Amino acid sequence: MAKPNIPDIVVSRLPLYLQTLNHLLREGEEVVSSDELSEKVGIPAVQIRKDLSYFGGFGVKGKGYDIIHLIDNLRSILNLNQIWPMVIVGVGNLGQALIRYQGFARQGFEIVLALDINPNIIGTEIAGIVVQDVETMEAELRRSDIRIALLTVPANAAQSTAEALVAHGIKAILNYAPIILKLPEGVRVANIDPVLKLEHLTYYLS
C-alpha cells in the first residue's frame, strides 16, 4: 500500500522521471547523474534528488544513478510490475483512437473491455476488442479484476456513467469528458481536457 505521507506532487513527477530514464536506457546509457536527468526532464537536479530520497537512496555518491536499478525501483513504487487491465466506456472517435493507441499496452496498460450504448457500435471490433453493450457493465466487471476506467462518453452521460463504474468496483478513472466528476472518497480521478489546456495557453498569447 502506498505510504500516505508522501506529497502527491512528488508522486506526480515520478512517471516523468521513469519516462526519461526509459529513453536513456534505450539510448544505451547505464548511469545518469541528477544533473543530466535534470537537463532532460526540465526539473531542478536537487528536486529530483529530494523526490527520490522520499523512497530511498538509489544513487551512488560521486557517480550517479544506475539506470536499470532506478527504473526497477520506480516501477515498483508506482505498482507497474503488473499488467493493468482497463475498461473504456464510450467508443466514439476518441474512444476508438484510444483503443488503437499502442502506447498504453507498451507501458503495461491494456484495454480489455469496451462498452458503448450505441447499437451501431455495439458488436463492432476495434483492434481485436469487440464492443459490448454498456448494459453488460455490471456482469463484465464482476467477472474481471478491472480497476481502471477510461471515460470517453459525452459530457451529459459522464457523471452517471462514472457512478455506475464506481458502483461496480472501478477505483480509478481517466476522465476525458469536459466536466468535473463528483465521486466518493477513495476513487481517484485524473482529467484530460485539452480545451482547458488551450485556454490556459491563450492567456499567454498576447
Add this chain to the structure above:
Amino acid sequence: MAKPNIPDIVVSRLPLYLQTLNHLLREGEEVVSSDELSEKVGIPAVQIRKDLSYFGGFGVKGKGYDIIHLIDNLRSILNLNQIWPMVIVGVGNLGQALIRYQGFARQGFEIVLALDINPNIIGTEIAGIVVQDVETMEAELRRSDIRIALLTVPANAAQSTAEALVAHGIKAILNYAPIILKLPEGVRVANIDPVLKLEHLTYYLS
C-alpha cells in the same frame, strides 16, 4: 498583454471556473456565490475569490457573481474573444479523432490545417479538412496567422517537428507525444500524456 506577475497556477484554474460557469448558465442560473461555485468545481470558495481578485472585483457583496458578467471577464482575461486557428501535425488515429472532435470548435479553437508525412494520408479529407504534405508547413503557416499547434506525431519525430513549427511562427504547442520537448523561451508547451496520468493513478491502487 498578460500581466506577468500573476501566478501561473492561478491562471490554470480560470478555465475550470469558466467551464463550470458555462454549465451553470446553460442550466438557467444567473447568479452564483463563491460557495456554490466551490461546490461544483471542487476548489475552496476563498481560493476562488482570491484567484478572481487578482483580476478585479467581479462580485457583489451579499449576493455573489453575475454569471454572464463573470464569464465575459474570464473570456477576456484568457483571450477567448476570438477564434483561434490551429494546425495539427500527425494525422494518425489520434490526430483524426481530434480533427473530428467537436469540443474544440465549440470553445473557439478551430483546426484549419492538418499536416502529415504519410502519402496514404495526404490528400484525404477528414471532417472537411484536406490533409496536406508536412513539406508545405512553411508555406501554409506563412500565409496564415496560426499560432497554436497540436502535435500528434510519433515520439521520435516530435522534437524535430516541434522545432520546425516554432521556426515558422508557432507560439504554443499542445504536445500529445510522450516526450519532453526542448524549445526556445517564449514558446508555451502543454503536455497531454495519458500514460503519465495512469502511472500516477496506479501509485494509489494498493
Add this chain to the structure above:
DNA sequence: AAAACCTTGTGATTTGATTCACAACTATTA
C-alpha cells in the same frame, strides 16, 4: 428604517514546497 443576514475582497497567518548549503562518500587523477 432598522436589524439580521449574507457574501465579497483582502491583510495576516499558516502551511507546504522548493531551494540552499554542505557533509559524506565515491571515483578519478597525479
Add this chain to the structure above:
DNA sequence: TAATAGTTGTGAATCAAATCACAAGGTTTT
C-alpha cells in the same frame, strides 16, 4: 597514496500558495 573532483542525500532557510479571519458593503426581513 594523497589530492582533487564529482555527486548524492538532507537539515535549514527561503519562497510561494493556501487558508484564516474579518471589515466592508450589499440584501432581505421585519
